[in-house]
Amino acid sequence: MEAAAYKRLYPHEYYEKFVREGARPDGRPLGRARPVSVARGVVSTADGSSLVKIGRTTALAAVKLEVVTPTLDAPDDGNIDVTVELPPMCSATTRPGRVSEEAAYCSRRVADVLHDAKVVDPKKLCIDPGKFAWRVCLDVYVLDHDGCVLDAAVLAATGALRDCVVPVVSVDERGEVSVGAKASDGAGDAAAENEGGEKTKKRKTTTTMKRCEVTTNVAPVSLTTGLYRGRLIVDPNSEEEALMETLVTVCVDDSGSVVAVLKPGGDAEATETQIAHCVAAARARRETCANAMRDAFS
Amino acid sequence: QDFPPRPVRGARCVTSGVMSSSREGGRGLEQMRHVFVKTGVISQASGSAYVEFDATKVMCGVYGPRQGGKTGTATNDRGRLDVDVKLATFATPGARGKVGQGDAELEFASLLHRALESAVLLDTFPKTSVDVYVTVLEAAGAELPAAVACAAAALAHAGVAMRDLVPSLL
Numbered sequence: 001m002e003a004a005a006y007k008r009l010y011p012h013e014y015y016e017k018f019v020r021e022g023a024r025p026d027g028r029p030l031g032r033a034r035p036v037s038v039a040r041g042v043v044s045t046a047d048g049s050s051l052v053k054i055g056r057t058t059a060l061a062a063v064k065l066e067v068v069t070p071t072l073d074a075p076d077d078g079n080i081d082v083t084v085e086l087p088p089m090c091s092a093t094t095r096p097g098r099v100s101e102e103a104a105y106c107s108r109r110v111a112d113v114l115h116d117a118k119v120v121d122p123k124k125l126c127i128d129p130g131k132f133a134w135r136v137c138l139d140v141y142v143l144d145h146d147g148c149v150l151d152a153a154v155l156a157a158t159g160a161l162r163d164c165v166v167p168v169v170s171v172d173e174r175g176e177v178s179v180g181a182k183a184s185d186g187a188g189d190a191a192a193e194n195e196g197g198e199k200t201k202k203r204k205t206t207t208t209m210k211r212c213e214v215t216t217n218v219a220p221v222s223l224t225t226g227l228y229r230g231r232l233i234v235d236p237n238s239e240e241e242a243l244m245e246t247l248v249t250v251c252v253d254d255s256g257s258v259v260a261v262l263k264p265g266g267d268a269e270a271t272e273t274q275i276a277h278c279v280a281a282a283r284a285r286r287e288t289c290a291n292a293m294r295d296a297f298s
Numbered sequence: 299q300d301f302p303p304r305p306v307r308g309a310r311c312v313t314s315g316v317m318s319s320s321r322e323g324g325r326g327l328e329q330m331r332h333v334f335v336k337t338g339v340i341s342q343a344s345g346s347a348y349v350e351f352d353a354t355k356v357m358c359g360v361y362g363p364r365q366g367g368k369t370g371t372a373t374n375d376r377g378r379l380d381v382d383v384k385l386a387t388f389a390t391p392g393a394r395g396k397v398g399q400g401d402a403e404l405e406f407a408s409l410l411h412r413a414l415e416s417a418v419l420l421d422t423f424p425k426t427s428v429d430v431y432v433t434v435l436e437a438a439g440a441e442l443p444a445a446v447a448c449a450a451a452a453l454a455h456a457g458v459a460m461r462d463l464v465p466s467l468l
Binding site for chain 2: 043044045046049056058060062063064066083085087088089090091092096137139141143144145146238
């Protein structure tokens, strides 16, 4: 029987033949993750954007900023709204219509990671306490689902936030906000605030576009490892993900501290040693991703 | 949110351009924008394409022929062509678009379906359907022609039998 037919009929036996030798069908050893590449500024209609490829998995993240009223219980904070979308073109199993479970899961996890790793400081998003703040709408579209979308989404989200240019706003005495490089109406004093929170009262505002960054320069890195019959398979692609008993995702920040460990159910338990190996693999991955980010943003 | 987006400045800009036979950006009246087409951009799809008309960016994935989809229209002698269009929330300049699919996207999908169904030979894949999924990543004018070009290239890449590639112009 030829290999393609055997793979179709007996996927587990086919995969086992490779894994037993310590390799995988695409040629990687069990512990090697796929190459990463990051690009910035890919969508000109967005305030910040980034395209990340991990192997063939592709995620495009873009940021749209808008001025909103902060909530009553957090008048000094802006907010960040994260959505991960798996459009129907990204894989054979996604369909148009309702948001899939995987997309909803990824949205929540990426939002949690960005919050816990303190990638964005909500205090820096405040324009006028109690009155105006920035809302950062971050949308991640997975264009090609070849496994480990969470890893790609986290990296793309961080890249888009880092690429984001926050325009300077001026709040005039009537309490109206105008965004961008504009002189005020000239009606008396106007306070011009930039992202750093500095207040400069001028008689006539001359605002200039300043390249401020939304992020605190922290870049969390996530790595997904699959458990398959007692072995750890790092960064599985979509064919391998379908065979895995369970997936463990570990997210670390720049200093190597663990931000998140995710193991959503699955058919197998993960022992402490296995989790420790996953954490070590994520720490090793940090270097590669940091280099890719540096290449994009240099 | 407008989709297709209305021009920021009014008709004055267009009329003045017509009078002087050049447009914003230095293009002549009959001059097209720079086109970029690449197939094989989505590894999971049977066929895929990415098209850029200057800043307008459209990506399309074609799956099929495969089973499933809306029941009722599948027949024994002809296959079905399903088209779905999604506009990314960051694609239009200005405020963020809605996450769900609005009427404009459904109309867009219907126009795209009409453009493609006359070219695709539906009787070569009876009882199955070919799904065409288009995502507009950046809308800077001429999204429908770009989507038609993208979908046609993706269908060709997928090996779906067609009478010819479908060109389009706005």
